[in-house]
Amino acid sequence: MDFRKVLLPILAILLLQFNYLGSTEPRCSRFDFEERLLEKIVRLEVAMEQIKDQTSATGNRLENCMHGVDKLTLDLNDDKDGLVELKKDFAVFKTGILNSFEEKSRVPTILFKATKETLSNYGNGYDSNTGIFDAPVSGSYLFTVHLCSEPGIYIVSNLVNDGRIQTTDSNYEKEGKVCNTSEAILYLEVSSKVWVEMLGGGNKIREDGHRFSYFSGVLLHR
Incomplete structure (x- = not known):
């Protein structure tokens, strides 16, 4: 039998069918x-x-x-x-x-001490002609008045600041010689004035080689 004659028609049929099926797919x-x-x-x-x-x-x-x-x-x-x-x-x-x-x-050095003459006057606040201290600067000052009297003489003294009495002291000894000391701490403004005022017996102040009277002041704090 010739297989080629049989196979060719079969292949042709299959090819036609494949083409048909392929044509129907999108x-x-x-x-x-x-x-x-x-x-x-x-x-x-x-x-x-x-x-x-x-x-x-x-x-x-x-x-x-x-x-x-x-x-x-x-x-x-x-x-x-x-x-x-x-x-x-x-x-x-x-x-x-x-x-x-x-x-x-x-604190500047301001102090003075005066008897019948001026012993010291740092700051030039004390006037020896008038006996008045004129404050060069404002501050706290310590003033001391030390007076010795003749026997039988009664002495009264005031420490005065601008017309107001700050301390008053007196001393008297009938037969002997006596000295009294008074002190005052004052706050002074510039040009405020301080002096000692004598009431009776002022010309009988005792001064000798053993004792003498004086007025002094010193600036403590400004």
Whole structure:
């Protein structure tokens, strides 16, 4: 038997059937592919635009943050300069306070002691012609009046400040010689005046090699 003659018709029938079946299956057209590709491109562009917008917004926020940092840096620099100036002003103020305190706490040498003559007069506050002390500076002063009387002479003395009596003292010894001392601490303003006022027996004040009368004053604190 010739198999070739039998096989050829069978192959022909199978080929026709295959072609028929293949013709009934759907095919993807070129336009369908392009349409899907275009759709993907459009979606990609939309996604890119969204990414671009998000990136731009992020960039704007970052730029605003950088501006804020720059402003904060400038403010800090200004505050730093202001702090430096404040420290300088405080140093000047502190120096002024210390100098003022030192000047006020410094006590100048003001004192005098006078008998019938002036023994000392630092600060030139005592006038030997009038017997009056004229305060050169304001402050607290200590004044001392020491009087010795002749026997049988009654002496009364007042320490007077600008017309007001501050102390009163008296001494008397019938036969012997007696000395009394009175003191007063006074606060005086500049040019305030202090003197000793004698009431009776003023010309009988005793002075010899063993005792003498005097009027003295010294600045304690200003």
